[in-house]
Amino acid sequence: MGRLFLINLEGYIYSCKFCHTHFARVDDIISKSFHCRYGKAYLFDKVVNVIDGEIEERMMITGLHTVVDIFCVSCGSIVGWKYMFAYERTQKYKEGKFILERFKVLGPDGSLYMAAPQDDAEDA
Amino acid sequence: MGGVEDEEPALKRMRLSSYNGSSSVECTVGSSSGLMARPLSAEGEDEVIGSTGIIKRREFVRIITKALYSLGYKKSGEHLEEESGIPLQSSVVNVFMQKILDGDWDESLATLNKIGLHDEGIVRAASFLILEQKFFELLDGDKVMDALKTLRTEITQHCVDSTRIRELTSCIVSPSGLNGLSRRELVRVRTRLKLLEELQKLIPPNVMVPEKRLERLVEIALIFQREACMFHNSLDKEISVYSDHHCGKTQIPSRTLQVDTNGGLSIKHKLCGHQKPVSSASWSPNGQELLTCGVEEAVRRWDVSTGKCLQVYEKNGPGLISCAWLPCGNYILSGLNDKSICMWELDGKEVESWKEEKTLKISDLEITGDGEHIISICKENVILLFNKETNDERFIEEDEIITSFCLSKDSRFLLINLLNQEIHLWNIGDLQLVRKYKSHKRARFVIRSCFGGFRQSFIASGSEDSQVYIWHRNSEDLVDVLPGHSGAVNCVSWNPANPHMLASASDDRTIRIWGLKCLNVKYPNAYSNGNHHSNGGELR
Helix, strand or coil, X not given: CCCXXXXXXXXXXXXXXXXXXXXXXXXXXXXXXXXXXXXXXXXXXXXXXXXXXXXXXXXXXXEEEEEEEEEECCCCCEEEEEEEEECCHHHHHXXXXXEEEHHHEECCCCCCXXXXXXXXXXXX | XXXXXXXXXXXXXXXXXXXXXXXXXXXXXXXXXXXXXXXXXXXXXXXXXXXXXXXXXXXXXHHHHHHHHHCCCHHHHHHHHHHHCCCCCCHHHHHHHHHHHHCCHHHHHHHHHHCCCCCHHHHHHHHHHHHHHHHHHHHHCCCHHHHHHHHHHHHHHCCCCHHHHHHHHHHHHCCCCECCECHHHHHCCCCHHHHHXXXXXXXXXXXXCCCCXXXXXXXXXXXXXXXXXXXXXXXXXXXXXXXXXXXXXXXXXCEEXXXXXXXXXXXXXXXXXXXXXXXXXXXXXXXXXXXXXXXXXXXXXXXXXXXXXXXXXCCCCCCEEEEEECCCCCEEEEEECCCCEEEEECCCCEEEEXXXXXXXXXXXXXXXXXXXXXXXXXXXXXXXXXXCCCCCEEEEECCCCEEEEEECCCCCEEEEEECCCCEXXXXXXXXXXXXXXXXXXXXXXXXXXXXXXXXXXXXXXXXXXXXXXXXXXXXXXXXXXXXXXXXXXXXXXXXXXXXXXXXXXXXXXXXXXXXXXXXXXXXXXXCCCXXXXXXXXXXX
């Protein structure tokens, strides 16, 4: 593989569960009240070291959104998604922001997250 | 007057030719029909020539005449002056030039005033030059008293530059020289021909046509065409005056010559010793040694001919992340993962360390050709240009995150690769962004780009879509995209000695050598059939 370009963050960081690649800072959390299939998800202002997947329209609890899944650049595991476009005006604030699924990442203290599986499909 | 009527061409021509001082009788009387048949009438004669009418006939003919004389075709020059009726310069100027060459200083000064120059300043400056020459020639002939008299009376009269007068005075006083300059050197400042050249620069060009003016105009046109030629990648002797210069894409490497999977190239040495992945390799200035850097580990110096490791550079604690040679070849520089930069002597003795945010973990390291400036990424979007002698810092700030950079051969430009798939070209001298190159793909890896081609007029880059991208440096146009690799192309290197060869390295574990589609017979061992070249003849 080529030489990965990895951005190193400083401070309290969420990182990849498998390869410990840095994703985002605790300071960049906008909201912790999102949900996905595997439990909690956090909305971040800025996430690094991820690569976009295919663009798709997804119906979520809050309405129809255009999103791309995001993958760790190092190991390729899926870690969340990014909102590209929100159809509902009240959801516009999410555009350009990232969701990291708590189950997929290591917390700032290195902790994993275990959650009871839920019936809902993604998002809040 | 100016018009020459049909009826009496011969007579008029004779009169014009007489003042030139040489008789071109054979050209006028002898020839009958051919040359004189064409009537020259000033009234009907065009003042301007050429399709856009900006060239004045009179000026054009005069510079051609001047060119003929400087090429040594004296007869043709004279003949042209006659036939066109346009003299190269007035008779007064001719007399003036002759006086200078004869060393007839007083007469030449007198003639100078007769030329009719409007600008007093020019007359004074020219007189000063002539008198200076007189002074030096007198000194040289050991006529010191005469020289002194010249200096006192004539030169100070035309006092243009008092410091120069002082210098001249000291020439008399200390013949063995001032400031180490022997009198010989000062006197030999110019021969009379050189004096004439200096005078020509002072006198307005319409009075005395400047030397090599026509050649200069043609050069400007050719250089303009060369700069405008998007695919230009060949030696200057390919440029012809006969037609506008326009290379086809034939001069850009676009064909894979060799795919190295242990085929054409053979392994010379395996350099073992690093415990961590090797992130960069750097040739020594004399080409005999190699520096390699293990990521966050140590830097090793190898002898290329024996394959032995000559020295390991490391520190207790921080790991090394980049390496570079100083151009003198006596010192090694390395960036560390604690953001500092260290300098070692070849034997491993650390001589210098610069702390405080000089580099980043992922940064490259480059030194300018003068050995003074260290270049590295000090913040995610900022490049530091650090003068290690004066500790002076300059910064290039980008809007996006910087992934890698490359310094041009002349150390004047920096090519910066950004996270957002753009490549920016900066002028280091005045810290200006001068060009942007786009189209290639980058999402995960460090992709490198480089300068290349004849006069480094192209930019080449790898790309994650498995292709090599080539742009024309000045116009930012994408010149070519080379498919062939089956994995991301991480790095490209344009052969500095051969502008028609490019190498690329890819995740498909191959290195490709790219060359021209049609090979010239210029290169020995090159065959025009087939993709492979025996003995790697193309590789120098």
